[in-house]
Amino acid sequence: MFSYRHAFHAGNHADVLKHTTLIALMKYLTQKDTALTVIDTHAGAGLYRLDGDYTETSGEAKDGVFRLFLEPKVPAAAVKRAQPATKTVAPTDTLAPALQDYVDVLRALNPQFAETGNPAHLKIYPGSPFIEQQFLSGRDKLKLFELHPTDYKSLTGNIEQLGVGRQVSVAREDGFEALKTFLPPPARRAMVLCDPSYEMKSDYARVTACMADAIKRFATGTYVVWYPVIPRPEAHDLPRKLKTLAVKAGRSWLNAVLTVKSSKLTTDTEGEVVRPGLPASGMFVINPPHTLKAGLQAALPQMVALLGQDRNAGFTLDHGG
Ligand code: SAM
Numbered sequence: 001m002f003s004y005r006h007a008f009h010a011g012n013h014a015d016v017l018k019h020t021t022l023i024a025l026m027k028y029l030t031q032k033d034t035a036l037t038v039i040d041t042h043a044g045a046g047l048y049r050l051d052g053d054y055t056e057t058s059g060e061a062k063d064g065v066f067r068l069f070l071e072p073k074v075p076a077a078a079v080k081r082a083q084p085a086t087k088t089v090a091p092t093d094t095l096a097p098a099l100q101d102y103v104d105v106l107r108a109l110n111p112q113f114a115e116t117g118n119p120a121h122l123k124i125y126p127g128s129p130f131i132e133q134q135f136l137s138g139r140d141k142l143k144l145f146e147l148h149p150t151d152y153k154s155l156t157g158n159i160e161q162l163g164v165g166r167q168v169s170v171a172r173e174d175g176f177e178a179l180k181t182f183l184p185p186p187a188r189r190a191m192v193l194c195d196p197s198y199e200m201k202s203d204y205a206r207v208t209a210c211m212a213d214a215i216k217r218f219a220t221g222t223y224v225v226w227y228p229v230i231p232r233p234e235a236h237d238l239p240r241k242l243k244t245l246a247v248k249a250g251r252s253w254l255n256a257v258l259t260v261k262s263s264k265l266t267t268d269t270e271g272e273v274v275r276p277g278l279p280a281s282g283m284f285v286i287n288p289p290h291t292l293k294a295g296l297q298a299a300l301p302q303m304v305a306l307l308g309q310d311r312n313a314g315f316t317l318d319h320g321g
Contacts, residue, residue: 005151006197010048011061011125013307014281016068017258018226019131020102020299021283021292022193025222026135027101028289029191035139037185038132039192041175041210043144045154046129047109050122060277061125063260067306068095068103069119096298105131128193129155133168142168143182145175176210184218191222198227204234208241215249215286222287229280231263242284243320252321256296257282261309279312293319 009015029036050061095103106122107114109130113121126134129144136142144159146152152172159168171178179192192214196203204227211223227238239255246253259280266274285292300315307313 005148006044006127007048007052009060010127011050011065012278013060013064013258013260013303014226014228014278015125016064016102016303016307017256017281017283018195019105019126019128020098020303021256021285021296022128022131022224023101023105023135024098024292024295025191025224025285025289026132028291029189029222030135030137030140032189034189035141035187036136037141037143037182037187037190038136039143039145039179039182039190040128040132040195041145041179041192042195042197043129043146043151043155043170043175044127044195045146045151046127046144046158047154048125048127050125063309064307065106065122065125066119068099070306096295096302098295098299099302105134108134128195129159129168132193133159133162133164136167138167139187140167141185143178144168144170145173145178146170147172147174176206179210179214180217183214183221185221188218188220190218191224193224193226195226198235201234204238207238208245211242211286212245215245215251219249219251220287222285222289224286225284227282227284228278229257229259229263229282230278239282239284242286246286246321250321251286252288252319254285254288254292254296254317254319255282256285256300257316258300258303258307259312259314260304260307262312288319293317 105126109124109126110122132142144155146155156170159170194207194210196207207225214223225242228235243253257280261276261279263276263279268274296317300317304313304315
């Protein structure tokens with residue numbers, strides 16, 4: 001169960017989609033005067049070194065966040081195929097506002113990078129807890145859950161350094177179960193991020209059950225689920241099940257999928273089978289703010305242009321309710 005370490009994946013294309021969406025949500029939801037409770041059921045370590053052993057070994061950030069600072073790589077034809085079709089791709093110095101907000105969060109954590117704009121100075125990558133914390137106002141609360149003993153310890157240490165006191169709590173508990181005890185929240189405003197590693201097949205069913213239970217307890221919360229798009233029936237079914245859940249409960253929903261490459265197996269020069277790694281991922285949001293769709297509509301074509309690795313790169317943005 002505990003072989004997954006997010007440090008290997010920090011700053012990859014899935015994190016760019018997930019964290020850009022998370023920032024757009026946090027930015028909007030923390031504008032209101034009423035307190036917001038943010039619950040992160042699978043928090044990870046909170047901060048990651050982009051020049052650390054884990055991240056360097058996998059090199060996933062090179063094909064993720066670092067590509068935002070390069071010229072678009074994907075053939076224009078692939079961007080045109082992205083669904084739904086949108087305008088031409090802007091160069092990197094005119095990033096869509098949602099992507100610019102993402103870069104600004106990175107700048108806030110990396111003063112040298114903020115000063116020089118040189119991606120070589122981008123050393124620290126924020127996980128979801130640090131992104132959420134950056135947007136909290138004094139009345140809001142952040143509840144973090146992480147089961148892995150090492151990541152829990154890192155998360156606790158990283159959060160302690162912020163000196164934010166009781167506004168942010170960290171618990172080494174099962175996030176799927178813990179969520180129940182916080183819904184409905186005191187001021188009846190909540191955003192929940194559910195971002196498991198899907199290392200265990202049972203995570204897919206647990207996500208659906210957890211979301212169904214959460215909506216029953218508190219129908220108007222904003223529920224955000226990250227999921228991998230991989231050739232596995234449970235992964236394929238997850239957004240469909242979440243959509244059914246939202247529709248049955250009479251709630252609005254949004255589903256954004258970013259594909260960066262083909263999911264097909266290939267062979268190397270020696271005939272060895274090469275697995276493609278994660279080709280695509282999605283963010284499913286129940287009760288999205290009305291601003292989210294437009295924000296992602298502008299950012300997704302740029303993500304395709306900048307992060308896409310072959311002609312299969314593209315995006316979809318569906319919504320309903
Ligand atoms: N949300 C983080 C971010 O965006 O930076 C990344 C989280 S990572 C994909 C998933 C994390 O969930 C891992 O650190 C893993 O140890 C932890 N985990 C796995 N099962 C869990 C559970 N049932 N409850 C809480 N945490 C769990």
